[in-house]
Amino acid sequence: MKKICLCCLALICLTNLFAQETVNYKEKMPYKIWVKMAPKLNDEFFKTDEAIRIGDNVLLYQQTTGGWPKNIYMPAELTQQELEDVLASKDEVNESTIDNGATSTEIQYLSRLYLATHIEKYKDGALDGIRYILKAQYPNGGWPQFWPRPKGYYTHITYNDNAMVNVMELLREVYEKKEPYTYVPDSICDRARAAFDKGIECILKTQVVLNGKPTVWCAQHDEHTLAPAKARAYELPSLSGAESDNIVILLMSLPDPSKEIIECIENAIEWFKASKIEGMKKEFFTNDEGKKDFRMVPCTDCPPLWARFYTLEDNRPFVSDRDGVKKFDISEIGYERRNGYSWYNSDGLKVFKKYEQWKKKHNK
Structure with missing residues (x-):
């Protein structure tokens, strides 16, 4: 019997393979487990009946747009009522999204499953997912968080949580025909390459200029004006120290960068150097x-941090509660938002x- 990797064994246990009493996996297993685990599954796993069962779940949740809703724990064993509810929601196209790893994770899973089984329905599902991503792209090269969605911040070009970077990296793997995308037709690969290039153009056009100096990016940009845009009440127009890091890394991964791309990278690096927060660290305590709570305290010999948000006026780190008011000390916002959001990180390193x-x- 072939050896199955530990992550596959964990997934088998989680998905009730051994006919244990049915439990609510959506409640017990957050969707993030699926997003993190799916890309790490061993190739051998995709030859198992369990992989096929999960693949059928993935197809079940695929909407008529070709995309997927977010925050779904795909390995869950569904009750009859849940099955009927999912089938009834397939035409609710407003839920199709690239947020939180949705759609890109499912495309990769189905592609790997197709290579292992050669079952056509999994290839067809993955190709429909890739076509969804291609259709969702704006003419200016950006991607919205949800598509189609008629209004709201969901229509903004979305860098938040690496949404746009994730789909661009997937499209690059597609047009380079990297596994598991070796089966993708050349016509779709050509479209993927064109979409990736347009995405790079959008990144260059949305780099925020502050006092005449190119800096970094907002978590979301208006799809028409390309200006920094607001999302949720506490996600104000700003420079983002969290979303900009992977944008710069994506640009640095390009094999033959143009002069414009090089200048974009250099300017972003200058911003990261100028915007680091030194001599402060997070300290956790019991309130x-x-x-469990945290506060920012002085420190020596501690690594630098970057704030999630910086003001567009003077590049000052800030936080915000659900009232949308800028604050400049983490203690000035309520417990729920202080601890329910990632305000500081060290990803600039x-x-x-x-x-x-x-x-x-x-x-250089």
Whole structure:
């Protein structure tokens, strides 16, 4: 019997393979487990009946647009009522999205399953998913968070949570015919290459200029004006220290960057250097209500941090509660938003590491 990797064994246990009593997997297993686990599954797993069962779930959730809704734990064993509900919602096209790893994760899973089984329905589902991504792209090269969606912040060009970067990386693997996309027809590969190139153009056009100096990007940009745009109440127009890191890394991965791309990278790196927060760190503590909380405290010899949001006026780090009011101290917003959102990160360090490698490669 062939050896199955530990992550496959974990998935088998989670998905009730051994006929254990049915449980609510949607409640017990957050969708993030699926998004993280699916790309790491061993090739051997895709030859199993369990892989096919999950693949059928993936097809079941695929909407008529070709895309998928988000926050679905695909390995869940569905009750008859849940099955009927999913079937009834397939035409609710407003739920198709690239947010939170949706659609790209399912395309990859179906593609791997097709290579392992040669069952045509999985190939067809994956190709429909790729076509969905191609159709969802704006003429200016950006992607909205949801498509089609007639209104709301969902229509903005969305860098938030790496939504646009994720689909661009997938399209590059498609047109380069990397596994598991070796089966994709040349006509779709050509469209994927064109879409990727348009995405790069959009990234260049949306780099925010502050006081005459190109900086980085907002988490979302207006799909018409390309200006930084608001999303949820606490996600205000800003410069984003969280979303910009993977945009720069994507640009640095291009094999033959143009002068415009090089200048874009260099300007973004300058912003990361100028915007790091030094001498501060997160300190966790138990508050008066017995809850885990955190505060920012001074420190020495600690790695730099970057804020999620910086003001467009003077590049000042800020936070915000659900009232949408900018605050400049994490203690000034409520417990729920303070602990329910990622306000600070150290991802600029990985940008610097990639940048040093990029400079050596391109003799900068």
